[in-house]
Amino acid sequence: MATPALRLSRANAVAFVGHSPGAVPCAVTCVVLLWFAGDEGGFRGTTWMPALLLLGAVLLVCLATLPRPQPSRAVRAAVLLLVGYGAWSLLSMLWADQQELAWDSGNRTLLYALIFALCALWPMRGQVAAAILGAFGLAIAGIALIELLKASGAAEAVQYFNEARFAEPVGYANANVALWMLGLFPCAILAARRGVPAPLRGLFLGAAVLLAGVSLLGQSRGWLIALPVTAVIAIVAVPGRGRTIFGLVAVGAGLAVALGPLLDVYSDWRPFQPPGEPFDEALRTLLIASAAFAVLGTLAALADGRVRLSEGSARRISGGVVAAVALVLAAGVIGYAVVERSPITATTDAWNEFKEGGNSPEDRSGRLAAGFSTYRYDYWRVAVDEFKRAPVLGAGADNFGRSYQVEGESVQTPRYPHSTPLVALAETGLIGTLLLFGAFGAALFGTLPALRRADLGGAAAGTGVVMFGYWLVHGSLDWFWEFPGLAGAALAGLGIAVAVARGVEPQPADGQPLLARRRALALAGAGALLLVASVTPPWLAEREQRRATEIAAVNPQAAVDRLERAARLNPLSPVPDKAAGIIEIRRGRYARAERELRQAFERDPGDSGLHLLLGVVASARGRDAEARRLVLEANQLAPRDQVTIGAIQELNDSGRLDPREVDEWIREDVRQRIGPD
DSSP, X not given: OHHHHHHHHHHHHHHHHHHOTTHHHHHXXXXXXXXXXXXXXXXXXXXXXXXXXXXXXXXXXXXXXXXXXXXXXXXXXXXXXXXXXXXXXXXXXXXXXXHHHHHHHHHHHHHHHHHHHHHHSSOOOHHHXXXXXXXXXXXXXXXHHHHHHHHHTOSSGGGTEEXXXXXXXXXXXXXXXXXXXXXXXXXXXXXXXXXXXXXXXHXXXXXXXXXXXXXXXXXXXXXHHHHHHHHHHHHHHSSOHHHHHHHHHHHHHHHHHTHHHHHHHHHTOOTTSOOHHHHHHHHHHHHXXXXXXXXXXXXXXXXXXXXXXXXXXXXXXXXXXXXXXXXXXXXXXXXXXXXXXXXHHHHHHHHHHHHHOSOOOOOTTOGXXXXXXXXXXXXXXXXXHHHHHSTTXXXXXXXXXXHHHHHOSSXXXXXXXXXXXXXXXXXXXXXXXXXXXXXXXXXXXXHHHHHTOOSHHHHHHHHXXXXXXXXXXXXXXXXXXXXXXXXXXXXXXXXXXXXXXXXXXXXXXXXXXXXXXXXXHHHHHHHHHHHHHHHHHHHHHHHHHHHHHHHTTTOHHHHHHHHHHHHHHOTTOOHHHHXXXXXXXXXXXXXXXXXXXXXXXXXXXTOHHHHHHHHHHHHHTTOHHHHXXXXXHHHHHSTXXXXXXXXXXXXXXXXXXXXXXXXXXXXXXXXXXOSOO
């Protein structure tokens, strides 16, 4: 009896794969993205580098076992352009000052190309795409719920909040908000779709309300700017505009129920105390609102399922809803102009405040009301200047930070320009920008056939476009390109939209399937070997570095040994030798410290921190003139670095530097500089 059942299940699986071959690689990719989501957004190399190798192996297996992919020209162009952007980023090692950063950036971009390819190359049915996106959204909501419950039991609020803003599991509040939003849009859009079972629609709505609430806890002003733009994208891109509006409005209504307690969390935050009653009250209110709207959503879905409308009536109702929303927005703008001031004047004032820069004045009622002062305009100014210096090639992938140290006007030390378009322009020049945005444009063009559909497949494709659109809009104001859990999810959504479109396009004839498959496998195999060669050394090196950091306090010699192995594995990075030098300074072994720091200096002579540390060692060893020269050189490389300024003052006052005292200055400076921007 078991054998016929087994044969039937195998036949069903084969039939499923035959109809939606893209479901297999896409599902595996989404599982990896959920891993990223729960592990600091995948930011660490020890997370995304092994994932890159894993997904590369998945692609090889899929090419060998699934039907041969026959992508459209748009999809083929998008994949090749993304791969080209990764290759160009790797090539920028030839002219980058910090070669190891360009190496990492190129590998990370190849990860994004791989994610997009796995989701886009094979066609997928609309219902399957909706199921994958819905499962992804619910899983993100599950992660949010777990983090909220863990925060409620935390001994100190600072474990889960950064400057009163909910920041876990990613660790950076703005990126945390983006993670929740990438899960919210699939839930909000699918909650309003026919074809989705009523209980599941209710669950989607409740999950979307939960994600909206936890997003608000992040107090991201970029989120506030991106929301209306993304709402317009959703209304335009997702078929069934009226249903899209109803879904978004329902989520907004659920958020409004919990709005007061959620905002109170910011004003009542105490970093070194438990989150306490304000947070618990906000959590209770949010959970009740989510549950209530899940029930309401289910009831509304049941009622919706009993209504039968002609296609013409549905279009008229949808058009009426869109018109009503447009009228409400127009009335709101007019009312604001009458009661408050001209929207144009308000926008101009906000832009001037943004350009002026600096931290916003503290407003305990909420960061969202504190104005638009930030250092981003200064970051962007330096990025534009960097582009002007090297408009064709760029400064080298991920090589922005060094320029800001020299030219920036704030005491911040950003590693990235805080804008995806400016990352491309400043770091990879016109060539890289054309490659990256050419890939985006080709992929969006490839989604158009699916966006014309009025069924669940059209909604799924539109959802993928909305996810990508949100990430691109918000990521144009922040450093989201560097988080694989965010950029990868956005590109996966875009790839799913393309896969749905491929499912409705006529498939080209396959004249020589065996020969074509062998060629594809040969090319993929060669690419996999190159990928392994490019990723494995820095991955193993970073593993050694991370382990060394974990054991440095209890076993410094073992930590130094691991760092020396890391330096051998990654011959371009100065970080292992620099870290080993710092450990030796703390041990009072200045000769060994100088040897380690000199090795790091040979790899990166432009690092102001190395000049400072070598100056500290020279002072400890009685070479006062050399110490002064090195510290002054550090000041030239980073004129606003407060530790270096303090070291110069100490040399002027006493003629010597105390290594322990400088080490404490560095620790305190790091604590002070880590903030919301």
